[in-house]
Amino acid sequence: MKSVLYTMMLAAFLNPFASSSLTMSFPDMMREFGASTNDMAWVVEAFLLCCTVAVIPAGKLADMYGKRKLFYIGSIVFTVISVCMCFVNSVEMLMFYRALQGIALGIVYTTSMSILTLSVPVERRGYAFGMIGGMVYLGLSLGPALGGLLNYYYGWRSIFVFTALLGVVANGMAFRSLQQEWVHAPDSNLSFSSLILYAFSISAIMIGITEWVRFWWSAYAVVVGIAALSVLGYKEWNSKDPLIPVRIFASNLGFTMSSIAAMMNFSATFGVGFVLSLFLQMIMGFDSRMTGLTLCIQTGIMVFLAPRMGALSDRYNPSRFARWGMVLIGIGLLSMAYGTFTESLSIIMSSLAIVGIGVSSFAPPNNNLIMSSVPKTYISFASSTISTVRLLGQTMSMALIGVILAYTIEGMSTLQMMEYNSTVALIAFGVICLVGAIPAGMGGSSKHTVDC
Structure with a gap:
């Protein structure tokens, strides 16, 4: 079990690190390729x-x-693409390779969660998901810092050298630790029409949400995407071999509520670092180093507490951890909003600690609930659902920030609007979490419904 867990922990680190490590390198990429901020x-x-x-x-x-x-x-594929990205010579090629990286890491994340669930005993599953959660937060926090250092000393291409080396290590660990194939539906088929409809609907929704502020057609894209997703849902409901087993959402309340809670959690927490980064530097005058250290309060607590909260959810009702975790996050975000309103660093720092405790209390138990609420045949779909709601939540979080930061009040300066909008964004995030505590508490009981 330990060798599989360590392999999946490295796999869990790869995705957030790969997605966040380039942010400090964008100015250099823009200068080299003559690219715009929209290209980035x-x-x-x-x-x-x-x-x-x-x-x-x-x-x-x-x-x-x-x-x-x-x-x-x-x-x-991720490892090979990381090597190829060391040699890109245009922003278009960079976009193309990043798209391939996204596909590869989507496959890695989905299969790693499934393999972990099937490899770990039920009574140790919360602890395992806590360790995975800790690695995700470590990847998110180390990505910008380590990526910035590599870019400063060796150039932005060195980031891809580093990720390629991580991929080589992950492959070596996987070849040594994974002994089973885990085939659950060998006679199943992948419907091409369902695949196209799914890709179209998700793409339309995500692009529409992302470009909500910039383009007039974004709202129509979201509506068209939702309509296409509804058609897909009807098709899959009546299919004997669906791509998406939508009936599970109607028949399994615990799975559905926990998935909704996860999406609301990511919608509320993903954009906090972005908001605070702007506020601390533009309003309170911090440099990037001090801002990064301040934000590490939350991520440091999550790395430390997530495995422990996951282990506790193995012994006690995980739905209670998930509910109170969301409540704590909501309280921390509302407190943080008061800290930005009063420009109190001590309140902001203590609020970050509260949010860190809340996320640690919510995420591993909630993932445990999702993965343990379905029979073995749906393990892969449950794993895919966790990844899907996470990414949709992140997209919605940044879209909400874009809408709020675009708001202006006549007579207010740019800095005054930044301070006002930062407070409004944090209040909105806090309310989302408090509302999200309702489905989080409906996610199930301490009894796991599947033994894999």
């Missing part, structure tokens, strides 16, 4: 979009051909 935004968007689109089909293919096989494919 699409470098990020291409990664997130393709990762989101890939996870559901990857789960289906893993059931058909084997989770180990799909994990190898995703991990090897």
Whole structure:
């Protein structure tokens, strides 16, 4: 079990690190390629979009051909693409390779969660998800810091050298530790029409949400995406071999409520670092180093507490941890909003600690609830669902920030509007979490419904 856990922990680190490590390098990339800020935004968007689109089909293919096989494919492709990205000579090529990276890591994330669930005993599953959660937060916090250092000393291409080396290590660990194939639906088929409809609907929704402030057609894109998703839902409901087993959402309340809570959690927490980064530097006059150290309060607590909270959810009712975790996050975010309103660093720092405790209390138990609430045949889909709601939540979080930061009041200066909008954004995030505590508490009981 330990060797599998360590392999999946490294896999869990790869995705957030790969997605966040380039942020400090964008100015250098823009100068080298003559690119715009919108080009850089699409470098990020291409990664997130393709990762989101890939996870559901990857789960289906893993059931058909084997989770180990799909994990190898995703991990090897990621490593090869990371090497190729060292030699890109245009922003268009960078976008293309980042899209391929997103597909590869979508496959890795989906299969790794499934393999972990099937490899770890039920009574140790919360602890395992806590360790995975700790690695995700470590990747998110180390990404900008380590990426910035590599870019400063060796250039932005060194980031891809580093990620390629991580991929090589992950492949080596996987070949040594993964002994089973885990094929659960060898006679199943992947519907091409369902795949196209799913990719179209998710792409339309994510692009529409991302470009909500910039383009008039974004609202129509979201509406068209939702309509297409509804058509897909009807098609899959009546299918004997669906790409998305939508009936599980109607028949399994615990799975549905926990998934909704996860999306609300990511919608509320993903953009906090972005808001505080702007506030601390533009309003309170911090430099980037001090801002980064301040934000590490939350991530440091999460790295330390997540495994411990996951282990506790193995012994006690995980739905209670998930509910009170969301409540704590909501309280911390509302307190943080008061800290930005009064420009109190001590309140902001203590609020970050509260949010860190809350996220640690929510995420591992809630993932435990999602993965443990379905039978073995749906493990891959449950894993894909966690990744999908995470990425959709992140997209919605940044879209909400874009809408709020675009708001202006006549007579207010740019800095005054930044301070006002930062407070409003944090209040909105806090309310989302407090509302999200309702489905989080409906996620299930201490009894796991599946023994894998």
